[in-house]
Amino acid sequence: MPQLNGGGGDDLGANDEMISFKDEGEQEEKISENVSAERDLDDVKSSLVNESENNSSSSDSEAERRPRTRPDSDVYEKTRDYFSEALRRQQDGGFFKSPHYPGYPFLMIPDLTNPYLSNGSLSPSARTYLQMKWPLLDVPGSAAIKDSRSPTPGHLSNKVPVVQHAHHVHPLTPLITYSNEHFSPGTPPSHLSPEILDPKTGIPRTPHPSELSPYYPLSPGAVGSIAHPLGWLMPQQGQHMYSIPPGGFRHPYPALAMNASMSSLVSSRFSPHMVTPPPHSLHQTGIPHPAIVSPAIKQEPSGDLSPSMHKDEDKKPHIKKPLNAFMLYMKEMRAKVVAECTLKESAAINQILGRRWHSLSREEQAKYYELARKERQLHSQLYPGWSARDNYSQLNVTEKKWHILTMKTKN
DNA sequence: CGGCCTTTGAAGATC
DNA sequence: GATCTTCAAAGGCCG
Numbered sequence: 001m002p003q004l005n006g007g008g009g010d011d012l013g014a015n016d017e018m019i020s021f022k023d024e025g026e027q028e029e030k031i032s033e034n035v036s037a038e039r040d041l042d043d044v045k046s047s048l049v050n051e052s053e054n055n056s057s058s059s060d061s062e063a064e065r066r067p068r069t070r071p072d073s074d075v076y077e078k079t080r081d082y083f084s085e086a087l088r089r090q091q092d093g094g095f096f097k098s099p100h101y102p103g104y105p106f107l108m109i110p111d112l113t114n115p116y117l118s119n120g121s122l123s124p125s126a127r128t129y130l131q132m133k134w135p136l137l138d139v140p141g142s143a144a145i146k147d148s149r150s151p152t153p154g155h156l157s158n159k160v161p162v163v164q165h166a167h168h169v170h171p172l173t174p175l176i177t178y179s180n181e182h183f184s185p186g187t188p189p190s191h192l193s194p195e196i197l198d199p200k201t202g203i204p205r206t207p208h209p210s211e212l213s214p215y216y217p218l219s220p221g222a223v224g225s226i227a228h229p230l231g232w233l234m235p236q237q238g239q240h241m242y243s244i245p246p247g248g249f250r251h252p253y254p255a256l257a258m259n260a261s262m263s264s265l266v267s268s269r270f271s272p273h274m275v276t277p278p279p280h281s282l283h284q285t286g287i288p289h290p291a292i293v294s295p296a297i298k299q300e301p302s303g304d305l306s307p308s309m310h311k312d313e314d315k316k317p318h319i320k321k322p323l324n325a326f327m328l329y330m331k332e333m334r335a336k337v338v339a340e341c342t343l344k345e346s347a348a349i350n351q352i353l354g355r356r357w358h359s360l361s362r363e364e365q366a367k368y369y370e371l372a373r374k375e376r377q378l379h380s381q382l383y384p385g386w387s388a389r390d391n392y393s394q395l396n397v398t399e400k401k402w403h404i405l406t407m408k409t410k411n
Numbered sequence: 412c413g414g415c416c417t418t419t420g421a422a423g424a425t426c
Numbered sequence: 427g428a429t430c431t432t433c434a435a436a437g438g439c440c441g
Contacts, residue, residue, distance in 0.1 A: 345416085
């Protein structure tokens with residue numbers, strides 16, 4: 001995967017983008033290939049105990065910090081097999097027969113007319129998909145979907161709605177197909193900046209990186225090895241987040257069969273095109289859409305809405321933001337890190353995960369960036385009118401505006 | 412019981 | 427365009 005190796009001029013992030021924030025001490029935590037969570041934990045703990053101390057525990061080369069093979073690779077191995085199988089099923093139409101993600105209303109069907117698919121080779125540039133869209137989704141977003149020629153899916157969005165579901169399940173995670181043409185120039189991965197030490201914890205960290213090239217190519221192999229970060233409804237995991245009705249999906253094209261409640265979830269408050277409000281978040285299959293949070297669980301405060309609007313507001317499902325690459329990575333790796341150490345405190349776990357994230361190679365991170373990009377894309381397709389702002393605390397927003405206004409008044 | 416902690420990234424808001 | 431803020435997940439911890 002030469003394009004990901006960070007060679008000169010590669011799109012993933014030129015070296016000149018890798019702003020060095022390395023501290024005077026240049027203390028980088030050594031992350032060897034078999035680095036354990038225990039070790040990470042120790043580092044975290046020790047650094048928490050004494051922030052300034054032990055700033056020079058170790059340092060190592062970039063190569064060491066970005067090992068080609070990682071202890072986590074077994075996860076990819078397992079998932080790669082799964083995706084290979086999924087791909088095979090797609091190619092022989094198996095997806096229509098037995099979707100791996102029955103609860104997911106959207107499918108990207110491989111374009112079987114694509115000659116490049118027939119030989120089994122899956123060149124990224126050759127991969128195209130026939131996207132299935134909601135039959136009831138007559139929305140701007142879907143219009144964008146229709147235009148598969150659009151080189152920049154990013155333009156449609158980064159507005160993605162997700163509906164939340166049960167615990168620990170993200171709705172958009174069942175993404176398993178990847179189309180190179182959807183590599184969005186608008187959704188560049190940003191990362192891989194040299195680590196710096198967190199002044200507070202002493203743990204190496206990276207400042208919010210500048211974005212890499214908007215184009216982060218992914219080889220077929222990399223795509224195939226993308227581990228499903230959440231694995232919701234992953235058959236082999238044997239943990240269906242949602243019960244699947246006996247007999248499974250009878251509709252030959254489950255992706256096209258959206259019931260009223262689902263369509264309303266997709267549209268409800270966010271799209272003028274939407275249909276009726278959802279009585280509940282159940283898919284046709286009886287599977288609630290995971291991205292939608294029941295209003296009972298979370299209600300968004302509405303600022304200046306009329307009483308009637310309030311009423312509607314109360315019924316609005318909380319559509320969560322799509323997970324970014326790191327979040328997807330965390331979801332996938334958290335359990336493993338927790339298993340490797342006895343620690344369960346998320347704050348500490350997240351520190352470890354953050355360090356591991358930085359230790360990932362570009363290729364490995366690219367998997368998650370691509371997955372996240374797909375999630376955003378799907379999110380925008382499912383909830384065309386949704387905006388991240390919808391989830392902002394209305395109170396905070398108004399307070400903020402008020403503060404700004406008062407400041408201006410003073411001036 | 413609700414908010415905090417802690418991470419990175421995306422998106423919106425603001426300057 | 428740069429910068430700041432919020433939110434996404436997670437679960438222990440604390441007031």
